[in-house]
Amino acid sequence: MFQVRIHGRGGQGVVTAAELLSVAAFNEGRHAQAFPSFGSERTGAPVVSYCRLDDREIRTREPVMAPDAVIVQDVTLIHQVDLFGGLVEDGYVLINTSRTFEELGLDDLGDRFRAERLMTCPATELAIEHVGRAVPNAALLGAFAALTGQVPLPAIGVAIRERFHGPVGDRNVAAASAAFDHVTREMEAAARASST
Amino acid sequence: MLRQLEGSKAIAETVALCRPEVVCAYPISPQTHIIEAIGVKVKDGSLAPCEYINVESEFAAMSVSIGASAAGARAYTATASQGLLFMIEAVYNAAGLGLPIVMTLANRAIGAPINIWNDHSDAMAVRDSGWIQLFAETNQEAADLHVQAFRLAEELSVPVMVCMDGFILTHAVEGVDLMDQDTVDRFLPSYEPRQVLDPDDPVSIGAMVGPEAFEEVRYLAHLRQLDALDYIPVIAEEFTALTGRPSGGLIHPYRAEDADTIVVALGSVLGTIKDAVDHLRDGGERVGVLGITSFRPFPIEAVRVALANATRVIVVEKAFSLGMGGVLATDVSMATLGSSAVLTTVIAGLGGRPIAQHSIESMIGQAIRGELETLTFLDLDEGIIERERARMARTRRSGPFAENVLRDLRHNREDRS
Numbered sequence: 001m002f003q004v005r006i007h008g009r010g011g012q013g014v015v016t017a018a019e020l021l022s023v024a025a026f027n028e029g030r031h032a033q034a035f036p037s038f039g040s041e042r043t044g045a046p047v048v049s050y051c052r053l054d055d056r057e058i059r060t061r062e063p064v065m066a067p068d069a070v071i072v073q074d075v076t077l078i079h080q081v082d083l084f085g086g087l088v089e090d091g092y093v094l095i096n097t098s099r100t101f102e103e104l105g106l107d108d109l110g111d112r113f114r115a116e117r118l119m120t121c122p123a124t125e126l127a128i129e130h131v132g133r134a135v136p137n138a139a140l141l142g143a144f145a146a147l148t149g150q151v152p153l154p155a156i157g158v159a160i161r162e163r164f165h166g167p168v169g170d171r172n173v174a175a176a177s178a179a180f181d182h183v184t185r186e187m188e189a190a191a192r193a194s195s196t
Numbered sequence: 197m198l199r200q201l202e203g204s205k206a207i208a209e210t211v212a213l214c215r216p217e218v219v220c221a222y223p224i225s226p227q228t229h230i231i232e233a234i235g236v237k238v239k240d241g242s243l244a245p246c247e248y249i250n251v252e253s254e255f256a257a258m259s260v261s262i263g264a265s266a267a268g269a270r271a272y273t274a275t276a277s278q279g280l281l282f283m284i285e286a287v288y289n290a291a292g293l294g295l296p297i298v299m300t301l302a303n304r305a306i307g308a309p310i311n312i313w314n315d316h317s318d319a320m321a322v323r324d325s326g327w328i329q330l331f332a333e334t335n336q337e338a339a340d341l342h343v344q345a346f347r348l349a350e351e352l353s354v355p356v357m358v359c360m361d362g363f364i365l366t367h368a369v370e371g372v373d374l375m376d377q378d379t380v381d382r383f384l385p386s387y388e389p390r391q392v393l394d395p396d397d398p399v400s401i402g403a404m405v406g407p408e409a410f411e412e413v414r415y416l417a418h419l420r421q422l423d424a425l426d427y428i429p430v431i432a433e434e435f436t437a438l439t440g441r442p443s444g445g446l447i448h449p450y451r452a453e454d455a456d457t458i459v460v461a462l463g464s465v466l467g468t469i470k471d472a473v474d475h476l477r478d479g480g481e482r483v484g485v486l487g488i489t490s491f492r493p494f495p496i497e498a499v500r501v502a503l504a505n506a507t508r509v510i511v512v513e514k515a516f517s518l519g520m521g522g523v524l525a526t527d528v529s530m531a532t533l534g535s536s537a538v539l540t541t542v543i544a545g546l547g548g549r550p551i552a553q554h555s556i557e558s559m560i561g562q563a564i565r566g567e568l569e570t571l572t573f574l575d576l577d578e579g580i581i582e583r584e585r586a587r588m589a590r591t592r593r594s595g596p597f598a599e600n601v602l603r604d605l606r607h608n609r610e611d612r613s
Contacts, residue, residue, distance in 0.1 A: 018369070019202070019369045022200055022369050023200045023369075026371055027200075032200060032369075032370065033369070034368070034369040034370075035363075035367055035368040035369065036363075036367055058370070059467035059468070059470050059471055060467055060468045060471050061361075061364050061368075061464045061465060061468050062468050062550055062552045063550045063552075065552065
């Protein structure tokens with residue numbers, strides 16, 4: 001089983017992101033379970049959602065306590081919320097930012113987790129460019145697909161278009177693709193750097 | 197068709213396939229998404245003919261459902277928590293009058309303290325009302341139970357409540373195989389009422405009954421619940437033959453045949469318990485699970501048979517009777533009368549407290565070692581309890597205890613950081 005926890009703020013599509021990820025995995029023939037952190041959600045308040053992916057039936061109903069990946073949609077949550085609590089040792093971290101981990105004051109993550117699995121992606125910028133609005137969730141799913149290989153990018157695209165019809169869907173798919181390409185390039189550059 | 201969708205949406209789609217003619221509900225978390233989605237279907241004409249009636253309260257919602265049902269319409273509503281309590285007089289009336297209304301209960305805690313999260317206090321508050329209460333383990337089963345509920349309700353002229361865990365199921369997005377209209381129509385014939393307000397053949401419904409016949413009328417209602425014990429497995433079998441899915445029925449045993457220790461529970465926590473049991477089985481423990489699908493009527497005989505070979509029975513429940521203990525456990529104890537099995541009650545998941553697999557496993561371990569107390573509150577923070585009890589002992593005006601506990605929690609968190 002692969003478990004994902006998504007942090008963001010109310011209004012950023014945190015719950016939708018988990019749902020879209022589950023739909024993408026479902027369309028690939030996998031089992032998936034997405035659910036929000038059942039609070040009294042308000043715009044701007046910290047929100048958490050979860051998604052489990054597996055090749056067999058998912059029966060558990062406990063919250064995700066040891067995620068394999070953490071996606072952070074909003075950097076203002078850093079140092080406010082326990083973003084990386086329970087993350088497994090070889091887990092993935094994906095942060096929506098145009099800054100580096102050092103600039104965010106998160107240098108210590110490199111000591112705790114595998115450096116090649118820590119990734120940033122300027123998802124909000126990509127969303128503004130492609131969607132015209134600061135909604136980073138679709139872009140982050142593209143980045144997630146590149147970083148973890150858990151779901152193929154086209155499946156993310158199909159899930160987005162099922163939810164958002166017409167031009168809105170197309171633009172979100174474009175943002176996801178751009179984020180996928182961005183992360184792929186970053187990973188290739190890191191791989192080259194570590195092999196030399 | 198197998199689709200990945202929110203539980204609430206799966207219920208709305210399935211209820212629509214059951215062709216309700218009147219839907220009257222008042223929104224309350226975590227039920228809201230269900231009735232919003234049905235409202236949309238009525239408005240856009242995809243659910244027709246159907247009247248969606250907006251009312252000002254849950255009391256009105258159930259009252260309108262009663263009127264609609266008595267007039268011969270297939271009636272549906274949904275609620276949760278305080279909403280159920282607000283309509284409780286009408287809930288009893290629907291059952292007492294024998295009107296086959298179907299209601300979804302998106303299980304949620306009852307205040308005070310106010311809490312929007314899941315537990316089973318609401319369902320337990322109306323367990324004696326005369327409604328049939330079916331508990332769903334998954335969204336698939338929740339959807340399927342609604343189709344069975346209309347059939348069951350109308351065949352027996354008894355209202356049926358489908359209980360599904362609020363948020364945990366209603367807000368979970370997972371795969372649900374939605375039925376098609378033909379299959380539902382084949383399973384669920386159109387409503388043929390046993391009693392109806394018909395101007396061409398007038399009757400009155402709702403007589404005052406005095407001491408001369410009240411006991412008999414109530415006993416007849418009890419017999420109808422017992423009839424349901426025979427009928428529920430029949431329609432579940434028919435449903436399985438039609439869909440291939442094992443939804444419904446009285447009980448769902450899992451790895452229980454050779455189990456020394458059997459965990460009994462209602463609803464979605466059964467999934468987590470099954471994972472715990474598989475894990476413990478890998479370690480050589482002979483553990484099993486008994487899911488109760490029909491809580492009312494309570495299938496005493498089926499439960500007795502399922503627990504016959506167990507030496508330990510652990511009832512895990514998301515509600516309790518203050519000053520007493522388990523509610524489900526009391527019923528289970530009637531089924532194990534005369535058995536030498538040790539019965540313990542574990543209260544868990546109150547007000548949305550997560551129930552972790554590791555907590556379940558360590559609790560079962562305690563039971564196997566004979567260390568589990570007769571009544572246990574899972575993951576209870578003893579420190580909080582002791583400190584508040586001490587405050588209450590220290591001073592007369594110790595203040596409201598919910599607020600005290602929250603302040604205590606905040607201070608403890610700050611001390612740690």
